[in-house]
Amino acid sequence: MSAADTATTSEPDRPSDREPDVDPGTDPLPAPLTVDQAATLWEVEPGYLNSASYGPPPRPAWTALQEALEQWRHARTSWEGWATAVDTSRVLFAELVGVDASHVATGVSVSQLLAPAAAAVPDGATVLVPDVEFTSNVFPWAVHAGRGVTVRSAPADRLADAITEDVDVVACSAVQSATGQVTDLAAVSAAARAVGALTVVDSTQATGWLPLDPDAADLLVCGAYKWLCSPRGTAFLVHHPTLADRHPAFADRLLPLAAGWFAGADVHDSYYGLPLRLAQDARRFDISPAWHSWVGTAPALRVLADVGPVAIGRHDVALANEFLAGLDRPPSDSAIVSVPADPAAVARLTAAGVRFGMRAGQVRVAFHLYTTSQDVELAVRALRG
Numbered sequence: 001m002s003a004a005d006t007a008t009t010s011e012p013d014r015p016s017d018r019e020p021d022v023d024p025g026t027d028p029l030p031a032p033l034t035v036d037q038a039a040t041l042w043e044v045e046p047g048y049l050n051s052a053s054y055g056p057p058p059r060p061a062w063t064a065l066q067e068a069l070e071q072w073r074h075a076r077t078s079w080e081g082w083a084t085a086v087d088t089s090r091v092l093f094a095e096l097v098g099v100d101a102s103h104v105a106t107g108v109s110v111s112q113l114l115a116p117a118a119a120a121v122p123d124g125a126t127v128l129v130p131d132v133e134f135t136s137n138v139f140p141w142a143v144h145a146g147r148g149v150t151v152r153s154a155p156a157d158r159l160a161d162a163i164t165e166d167v168d169v170v171a172c173s174a175v176q177s178a179t180g181q182v183t184d185l186a187a188v189s190a191a192a193r194a195v196g197a198l199t200v201v202d203s204t205q206a207t208g209w210l211p212l213d214p215d216a217a218d219l220l221v222c223g224a225y226k227w228l229c230s231p232r233g234t235a236f237l238v239h240h241p242t243l244a245d246r247h248p249a250f251a252d253r254l255l256p257l258a259a260g261w262f263a264g265a266d267v268h269d270s271y272y273g274l275p276l277r278l279a280q281d282a283r284r285f286d287i288s289p290a291w292h293s294w295v296g297t298a299p300a301l302r303v304l305a306d307v308g309p310v311a312i313g314r315h316d317v318a319l320a321n322e323f324l325a326g327l328d329r330p331p332s333d334s335a336i337v338s339v340p341a342d343p344a345a346v347a348r349l350t351a352a353g354v355r356f357g358m359r360a361g362q363v364r365v366a367f368h369l370y371t372t373s374q375d376v377e378l379a380v381r382a383l384r385g
Contacts, residue, residue, distance in 0.1 A: 031306040035315045035369060038307045042370035047353040047378050052177060052205060052336050052366035055229035057296060058303045065231065065296035072292065082291035083267075085298040090283075092301035093222070093236045096309060097207060098214045105237040105285035106294075110136040110202055110221050112258075113237040116285065117200065117219055120253040124148035125168040128197075130156035132360065134177045137202045137221075141171060160187040169198045174206035178359040180320075180336030180366075182206075185216040198247055208304055209313040209335050209368065218243050227335075227368065229300040233293035239282045262288045304369075312369055319367035319376055326380035338362040345383050352382040 154162030201217035208227030224230035264270025316335035
């Protein structure tokens with residue numbers, strides 16, 4: 001028998017004994033952490049108010065990622081230890097949102113995780129979205145227009161009122177990216193259930209600082225690179241435990257369309273060939289992971305979980321309201337704030353070293369664990385001129 005024949009008929013490789021030197025999901029910090037303790041783990045230069053675009057990493061995440069990259073660079077280890085960061089992250093995300101980890105699937109982005117759900121809605125379905133919804137929760141539904149799927153919109157602050165008997169899916173963000181508006185998920189969920197509609201919630205701009213009721217969404221999806229301070233390329237999808245009971249026809253059509261070896265019942269026994277042997281829980285929707293992104297995600301989630309979204313949210317919203325008060329504006333309930341600003345004010349912000357976003361013609365600023373009152377003061381001074 002040739003070497004090639006031996007390679008194709010032997011048992012799949014099992015994890016190597018040469019694991020990475022660092023556990024990507026642990027750190028030596030005490031738990032729980034206070035906001036002040038956690039803030040010392042970031043090395044963010046003053047003036048960063050753009051967490052709604054991306055969240056910089058805490059030191060344990062940065063360190064774990066650099067060590068893994070060095071291992072990769074020098075080929076010091078096998079990959080299996082990096083992949084353990086996926087399940088560590090799954091457990092920590094489940095802790096943050098208050099669900100069992102068996103209901104959490106992992107992926108790379110919101111739109112990728114929503115694609116199987118959009119494919120599972122029936123021909124001719126009607127999907128309702130807010131009029132300013134980020135397109136990762138719009139386009140996956142809209143691409144099915146060829147089979148009669150209709151996407152229509154309503155004002156974000158009147159979404160619950162727009163849920164009528166003909167609506168099959170309500171897809172909305174827990175917090176709007178453009179404006180920072182916090183959705184009344186209790187009202188939206190109640191209205192959707194009253195007409196039998198599937199509720200899909202994007203928590204990308206919320207999870208990490210805003211506690212959410214895990215019962216409010218049939219599907220909850222979240223990208224981790226913003227408020228969860230993780231590398232780009234990690235995301236989560238929560239399947240409500242009663243999804244199949246609430247929406248049996250949809251659940252029957254909901255297939256793991258990107259299933260591969262990492263969705264297998266036993267990952268390391270799913271490398272080759274038939275039969276189909278997928279995990280029986282939400283993990284069957286996992287896709288093959290970008291190892292190093294997950295190595296950086298697990299420690300970031302550990303820090304956030306050790307502080308908790310209630311404490312983080314209290315800190316973030318207080319800074320947002322400090323900013324608004326400095327501009328003589330009424331308080332908000334969000335960590336994201338959008339304010340009008342003329343070109344001169346925008347130029348002053350930039351010259352002062354403030355990093356911010358421009359969305360829907362307004363200056364968008366966002367406040368997180370590592371933000372300080374000095375950052376707020378810098379931005380207010382620049383805007384007031």
